[in-house]
Amino acid sequence: MSDKQRRANALPGWRDMFVLVAALSLAIGCRQATPTATSPAPTVPPTETAPEPALGAQESDARLEERMKMVDTQIRRRGVTDEDVLAAMETVPRHEFVPDHLQGQAYADHPLPIGHGQTISQPYIVALMTELLQLSNTDRVLEVGTGSGYQAAILAQIVDEVYTIEIIEPLALQARERLKRLGYTNVHVRHGDGYYGWEEHAPYDAIIVTAAPDHIPQPLIQQLKDGCRLVIPVGPPGGYQTLWQVTKEGDKIEKRNVTGVLFVPLTGEH
Numbered sequence: 386m387s388d389k390q391r392r393a394n395a396l397p398g399w400r401d402m403f404v405l406v407a408a409l410s411l412a413i414g415c416r417q418a419t420p421t422a423t424s425p426a427p428t429v430p431p432t433e434t435a436p437e438p439a440l441g442a443q444e445s446d447a448r449l450e451e452r453m454k455m456v457d458t459q460i461r462r463r464g465v466t467d468e469d470v471l472a473a474m475e476t477v478p479r480h481e482f483v484p485d486h487l488q489g490q491a492y493a494d495h496p497l498p499i500g501h502g503q504t505i506s507q508p509y510i511v512a513l514m515t516e517l518l519q520l521s522n523t524d525r526v527l528e529v530g531t532g533s534g535y536q537a538a539i540l541a542q543i544v545d546e547v548y549t550i551e552i553i554e555p556l557a558l559q560a561r562e563r564l565k566r567l568g569y570t571n572v573h574v575r576h577g578d579g580y581y582g583w584e585e586h587a588p589y590d591a592i593i594v595t596a597a598p599d600h601i602p603q604p605l606i607q608q609l610k611d612g613c614r615l616v617i618p619v620g621p622p623g624g625y626q627t628l629w630q631v632t633k634e635g636d637k638i639e640k641r642n643v644t645g646v647l648f649v650p651l652t653g654e655h
């Protein structure tokens with residue numbers, strides 16, 4: 386059985402839809418930039434600050450229904466149209482990526498705490514950032530900020546290989562175990578400082594950063610293929626941050642301001 390089949394089998398229910406969508410998607414290099422294809426600003430400003438958890442939230446039996454509703458009301462309705470992204474969001478069991486006592490809130494329209502002062506991002510932000518990467522199914526993608534592993538799982542549904550780096554070791558270990566348990570054989574988790582990228586597997590077809598530095602790390606630009614995209618929040622800790630879609634064009638970069646966001650800071654000595 387191939388890795389792709391194993392991944393599909395590990396995720397029951399919507400795999401047929403995913404396989405169909407994946408088969409239809411283009412398989413050659415970075416997709417061309419389509420400036421008008423991205424989402425309008427959300428009606429509710431996105432925030433990565435986790436709200437207080439509701440204690441004692443119970444698991445629901447209707448998770449698939451919850452997930453479909455989440456995609457419809459929080460993501461499709463806000464303008465995300467990439468069918469690969471929508472199928473991935475419908476497939477990945479987000480409740481498996483949050484602490485047990487928060488599983489009842491896994492499909493709510495906000496980030497959640499995952500321990501060590503970190504968060505799993507709001508579903509809409511995950512979908513928006515994934516769409517902005519303009520992925521193809523042959524891509525190799527780098528993620529900086531593994532956290533729970535949820536964003537990596539979404540990417541793994543769409544692309545060939547995902548390399549993800551997390552600076553907090555217990556989170557890296559936990560995410561690696563979780564992704565293995567869920568059958569994601571195409572995600573490679575490393576503990577380290579993602580500011581410097583992951584040179585060994587560069588260059589990448591896309592890079593996503595899920596914590597905010599105060600400037601765009603040059604090593605990430607260097608590790609991006611020409612014509613490909615980096616999606617990154619940039620700004621001060623707790624202050625106004627901008628989500629940028631950066632396209633590498635030879636020695637130059639083109640930056641597009643997508644929206645205002647609030648992410649946890651990119652940490653480390655730089």
Ligand code: SAM
Pocket residue numbers: 433503504505506529530531532533534535536537550551552553556577578579580595596648649650651652653
């Ligand atoms: N993508 C994650 C998910 O799906 O759960 C959520 C990411 S959370 C908003 C940001 C993560 O970036 C945290 O886990 C944090 O520890 C990590 N982080 C912060 N600075 C980092 C760095 N320099 N290198 C790698 N990871 C970093």
